[in-house]
Amino acid sequence: MPWWDLGSLSRLKIFSGGSQPNRMQEVQLGSHTVRSHGVSVARTHMHDWLILMLLVLIEIISLYVIHPFYRYVGKDMMTDLRYPLKSNTVPVWAVPMYAMMLPILIFLVVYFRRRDVYDLHHAVLGLLFSVVITAVITDAIKNAVGRPRPDFFWRCFPDGKDVYDQLGDVICHGDKSIIKEGHKSFPSGHTSWSFAGLGFLSLYLSGKIKVFDRRGHIAKLCIVFFPLLFASLVGISRVDDYWHHWQDVFAGGLLGLMVSTFCYLQFFPPPYHHEGWGPYAYFRVLEESRVGTQAPNPTSIHNDQALEVQVEEQHERRRSNGCLGLSITNDDSSLTLEELESGRR
Template identity: 35%
Template sequence: MAPPRPNSPATGNGFLASVMRFWNASHLQRTYASDYIGLAILLSSYILIQFFVEPFHRMFSLNDLRISFPYAEVERVPLTHDFIYALFLPLILICLSNLLSSASSHKHHVTVLGLTISLILTSLLTDIIKNAVGRPRPDLLARCAPLPDTPLDKLVDISVCTETGHHKLHDGWRSFPSGHSSFSFAGLGYLSLFLAGQTRIFAHGPGSIAEHTEKVVRGDLLKALFCLAPLVGATMIAISRCQDYRHDVYDVTIGGLLGWTVAYWSYRRYWPRLSSAKCDEPYAGPPGAAEDGPGYGRLRDEEEGAGGRNVGYELRQLNSR
């Protein structure tokens, strides 16, 4: 590791300098401690938002048909079921897959850690956006139960509502994006990526770069459908939110894209790309530790695609023939 610059915080005095010196001198960079610190921050932030933050309440009109749908007392996929489908089901399948393949403890660790980060980060981002946007749900008027003398053709605010249930009323302004959709794609999307990596349906076959340019080994259709199934399940959960009039298509589409994006980002922090010859094994060390010594380095994308070989050298050999 390069020595700190003369004017860097690590060479000064004070609390910040002490923290920087401790960081540089410790093995924290070589462990997953920073990931767990970040995870604790994400979880704490999410809990604080749940208890202390209320959404922005947009004004609305009683003659707006887009918010005039009935309130579903019984949801097709209640919140508890969403947790079962998007959290516990992926967790069980991931652990079962690792156990059946006699995976190392490191593989168990990073797989569960990636899933956890995907779900918590998605939930936090979803709630931040929900509360900031304050978009009315399609069933807002049924939740609000406005006063009888409320004008039909004017913009009004939350003060005209007679609903006394705090959560039921204020949750009416948390339509965008769909939390069920983002959460389901964060969990089931991560599961889909994991299964695709373990079954190697997009992976290049072993061999030299010449063999890679001539033949790519693809998984069979049955494996591909198996890996696609979690995404179909997440899509059905998202559709159920439109059927219950909790969200519209715009809400669930953006929610799904948000969850899928975070799932892919979280997965790739610990795993090679799906076309890599080593896609079924996680990186040997924590993110950001590529220069910390043997076992922690990561292959570049072009090296991953050739099973870790010197791609540039082999390409030059091919061109010289």
């Protein structure tokens, strides 16, 4: 089987390195804006937005209506649940700000630079799905497990006087809403939300700045790791505030990363892919437009076939000369790819 086909030859000018391909990318990107294609893209994904709204409704019900499982808490268990009741270092209202609004702001900056409505729409939709799906799963597990928080004692007995029934279970006399919140320790919602939003942003930046382009610019990793570092510090703050056990934070971070990865790969190639800088939809539309503008021409088809044969012969010669592809002859048959494309010898 040949090492490339006519389709890959036609795409080389778009996706390979060099200044001319980059200019072609920018020209194509500038033709797909919110004004020209925004409505059609939104209509195409209307069912996705409807499902997203349904998930938001489920999250609201799970958060405010459904009560968590009130797990048995005996007196001998209170040793690990007597940590002081503190306020949140990271407020609840701040989580959507850095997990959703900050990534969307970065998506907008990229859009105004490249004018690609597919990138903007799919990045926003993927981010929202990542956060909302994570939130639904997190709160569903919270309500099902009902694990007490490390400060449960002071939530249950604000005056410090513990009371138990004949089975040894707690008889709480604190505020009902505070007690209810005290049974939602596993997993950490702050952490899962943080890794869902900032993890998606980290993957997005990895593709945009081409971290895995094999050029050895390891400084790019600092940009990619910064969102993950921030999410990790949020998780650590939950342990420091005695709102969560370390297992809750670990599970929340793992859950957020997994969901964000699945949601990102639904719309974008992996960051290490050579097309990882753009969404699948853009390359699909670009390919369709390329095919639509090229009329079938017998002469051009014959030339493309001849070009393929020449490239295959050159590849065989390079392979026979070693893994580096160094030519040991100076004959006229050693042609570069650029010369083959331009028709020069």
